[in-house]
Amino acid sequence: MGTALLYDEEMTKYKLLWVDPACKIEVPERLIVSYEALVRSGLSDRCISIPAREASDSEILLVHSELYLEAVKKTPYMTLEDLKEFTLQFGDVYFHPNIYHCAKLASGSALQLVDSVMTGKVRNGIALVRPPGHHSMHGAANGFCVFNNVAIAARYAKQKYGVKRVLIVDWDIHHGQGVQYCFEDDPSVLYFSWHRYEHQNFWPNLRESDYDSVGKESGTGFNINVPWNNVGMENSDYLSVFCHVLLPVAYEFCPDLVLVCAGFDSAIGDPEGEMCATPDIFAHLTHLLMNLAGGKLCAVLEGGYNLTSLAQSVCQTVQTLLGDPVPQLANLRGPCKSAIESLQCARSAHRRYWSFLKHAADPPMTDISTKHIKSAMEEEEKTEMAEEERCTEGKVWPEPPERLCPPVCSASVLPDDVVCPDGLKPLSSSKDLEPLLVSKLKTAAVDGDGVTTFSRLYTLVEKLVANEIRNGLVLVPDVAAAMMCVVQDLTSDLVKRVLVVCVGKEKELDYVTTDGKVLVVQISSEDSEEHRSKYYIPVCLKKGCSDTSGFIQAVLGLLLPLGYEYNPDLVLLVRMPGSGVVDSMWQQLIGLLQGFAKGHTLVLMQVNEKACMGSTASALLGHPAPPLQDLQTPFPEDGDALERLRERLQADWKMLQTTS
Ligand SMILES: NCCCNCCCCCC(=O)CS
Numbered sequence: 300m301g302t303a304l305l306y307d308e309e310m311t312k313y314k315l316l317w318v319d320p321a322c323k324i325e326v327p328e329r330l331i332v333s334y335e336a337l338v339r340s341g342l343s344d345r346c347i348s349i350p351a352r353e354a355s356d357s358e359i360l361l362v363h364s365e366l367y368l369e370a371v372k373k374t375p376y377m378t379l380e381d382l383k384e385f386t387l388q389f390g391d392v393y394f395h396p397n398i399y400h401c402a403k404l405a406s407g408s409a410l411q412l413v414d415s416v417m418t419g420k421v422r423n424g425i426a427l428v429r430p431p432g433h434h435s436m437h438g439a440a441n442g443f444c445v446f447n448n449v450a451i452a453a454r455y456a457k458q459k460y461g462v463k464r465v466l467i468v469d470w471d472i473h474h475g476q477g478v479q480y481c482f483e484d485d486p487s488v489l490y491f492s493w494h495r496y497e498h499q500n501f502w503p504n505l506r507e508s509d510y511d512s513v514g515k516e517s518g519t520g521f522n523i524n525v526p527w528n529n530v531g532m533e534n535s536d537y538l539s540v541f542c543h544v545l546l547p548v549a550y551e552f553c554p555d556l557v558l559v560c561a562g563f564d565s566a567i568g569d570p571e572g573e574m575c576a577t578p579d580i581f582a583h584l585t586h587l588l589m590n591l592a593g594g595k596l597c598a599v600l601e602g603g604y605n606l607t608s609l610a611q612s613v614c615q616t617v618q619t620l621l622g623d624p625v626p627q628l629a630n631l632r633g634p635c636k637s638a639i640e641s642l643q644c645a646r647s648a649h650r651r652y653w654s655f656l657k658h659a660a661d662p663p664m665t666d667i668s669t670k671h672i673k674s675a676m677e678e679e680e681k682t683e684m685a686e687e688e689r690c691t692e693g694k695v696w697p698e699p700p701e702r703l704c705p706p707v708c709s710a711s712v713l714p715d716d717v718v719c720p721d722g723l724k725p726l727s728s729s730k731d732l733e734p735l736l737v738s739k740l741k742t743a744a745v746d747g748d749g750v751t752t753f754s755r756l757y758t759l760v761e762k763l764v765a766n767e768i769r770n771g772l773v774l775v776p777d778v779a780a781a782m783m784c785v786v787q788d789l790t791s792d793l794v795k796r797v798l799v800v801c802v803g804k805e806k807e808l809d810y811v812t813t814d815g816k817v818l819v820v821q822i823s824s825e826d827s828e829e830h831r832s833k834y835y836i837p838v839c840l841k842k843g844c845s846d847t848s849g850f851i852q853a854v855l856g857l858l859l860p861l862g863y864e865y866n867p868d869l870v871l872l873v874r875m876p877g878s879g880v881v882d883s884m885w886q887q888l889i890g891l892l893q894g895f896a897k898g899h900t901l902v903l904m905q906v907n908e909k910a911c912m913g914s915t916a917s918a919l920l921g922h923p924a925p926p927l928q929d930l931q932t933p934f935p936e937d938g939d940a941l942e943r944l945r946e947r948l949q950a951d952w953k954m955l956q957t958t959s
């Protein structure tokens with residue numbers, strides 16, 4: 300299934316008709332450069348073009364009042380003076396004779412996108428729209444927004460398709476207060492937003508944008524705010540919040556649909572956000588959300604005012620929606636102190652509502668919400684001093700790297716008597732191995748056909764590293780022996796860093812590097828105190844890998860942050876026999892691991908586990924993993940052990956930090 304792209308140049312046909320410094324950044328060119336970048340890069344041709352349409356009155360009334368709608372209906376016939384007058388009643392927004400028409404197209408586009416995804420016409424998609432929506436409220440326009448496109452889409456999806464749970468992720472740099480107000484008492488819509496806040500000193504300067512606004516009444520716990528109290532947040536900060544706040548809750552919530560308030564003013568160079576995350580971060584944020592809701596994801600453009608980073612960020616998002624490999628993120632050095640405080644506050648505010656956050660630490664001593672009573676003088680100083688050094692238009696960043704799709708997606712190395720699953724390309728050619736390696740294999744008690752398997756395995760790795768293949772599946776007689784050989788001989792020259800993810804445990808892994816060329820994370824039911832090192836991390840689950848709740852917690856809160864920081868060139872996923880890992884979890888794991896090493900994942904399985912080759916192949920081919928249904932509450936021992944493990948390892952691995 301494909302990716303929908305909604306764009307209509309009609310939505311470029313309104314602009315600011317008078318002087319208003321607060322609104323001058325919201326220009327038609329935002330849409331033009333975004334669409335043109337998609338055309339120029341060839342991405343638009345790979346999408347399924349879906350026409351925009353006007354939202355109807357009844358659809359708009361899902362969120363807005365009749366009074367407000369009737370008032371906006373009059374704006375096309377207003378004189379310039381009337382438009383200025385009409386605008387004065389709202390904040391930081393402007394009206395234009397054609398904006399009502401465009402606002403209906405923007406909301407209608409979001410609904411078209413929901414239809415396309417919910418009817419299975421496409422898997423996911425993006426709507427390039429203006430005016431944006433997430434600040435507009437029941438009875439008011441605000442922050443460049445007229446109708447709340449995403450809020451209307453959420454209500455529409457519930458009403459028309461009976462969607463039970465909608466996750467709204469707002470990665471725009473502003474707090475979508477309009478969305479928060481709409482759903483704060485609604486447990487069927489989980490709203491997550493991060494936003495520049497600076498202790499309430501940044502627009503829209505709302506007390507209710509802070510982390511302690513967790514929702515109300517039956518919606519308590521279903522509103523998550525992560526305030527950024529400093530500018531200059533980077534990729535590490537964004538990924539830490541995804542791994543340690545959003546994703547654990549999102550998996551527990553188990554949405555049927557994911558809507559994204561895709562604002563790109565959170566990217567480097569944006570005058571509003573003044574953050575430093577690079578456009579390729581959106582490739583990863585999109586990728587991480589695509590594993591939810593069976594891949595049903597609708598992204599709707601919100602903000603984004605630096606035309607260069609906006610265009611690049613849109614392309615990064617669309618390319619991931621299309622299933623292209625995500626780029627490697629280099630030198631993630633962990634979240635900054637301010638980000639850790641924010642994520643610690645958000646986690647502790649929600650630990651009583653989400654069992655996946657149950658073991659979150661107490662809030663930091665310096666309760667950050669009281670910091671907003673800063674002396675004006677201090678604020679003034681900061682602004683003057685920071686002006687020149689902040690990330691504004693002057694900031695430069697490298698073009699995102701090209702994300703080439705290998706000619707072959709998934710290859711397989713199977714014993715001759717095993718049928719190759721659909722979609723996998725059997726790797727036939729296997730060059731003869733160097734005699735040295737053969738002799739080594741012989742000593743490893745590998746029999747004749749084992750040597751053949753290993754020579755094919757070696758060829759497979761060479762093709763992965765050469766980006767001729769994206770990923771591969773190998774069935775071997777003895778998975779532990781195979782892993783040793785691959786690890787020992789791989790790290791010779793082919794790859795710099797191998798992340799080995801060991802699911803289950805047959806026997807002790809007696810091969811551990813200390814030079815960092817291999818990082819082993821082993822998830823199993825047994826603890827192994829001995830020779831645990833920075834590069835060998837055993838994760839013990841009380842009930843073993845069959846406990847999906849504990850497993851996914853370990854993956855999100857430990858494996859993902861580690862993997863991002865380690866930044867491997869190859870991922871070796873080893874399924875030990877008898878691991879007991881549940882199929883949907885296995886597919887989720889393969890899906891999530893695609894975020895590393897440009898998707899170069901090598902799955903090693905034992906021949907006697909060939910029954911799960913089909914689902915492995917499906918995940919390797921990029922088909923969305925089935926949602927993890929009815930997750931039980933994780934065992935307290937596991938949650939607690941994971942927290943302790945993170946605390947112990949965070950000295951070595953900065954991405955594991957969740958407490959200041
Ligand atoms: N009143 C002092 C300056 C206020 N600036 C307001 C900017 C609104 C931004 C809204 C936006 O970007 C939507 S995504």
Ligand SMILES: [Zn+2]
Nearest residue numbers: 471472473602
């Ligand atoms: Zn914004």
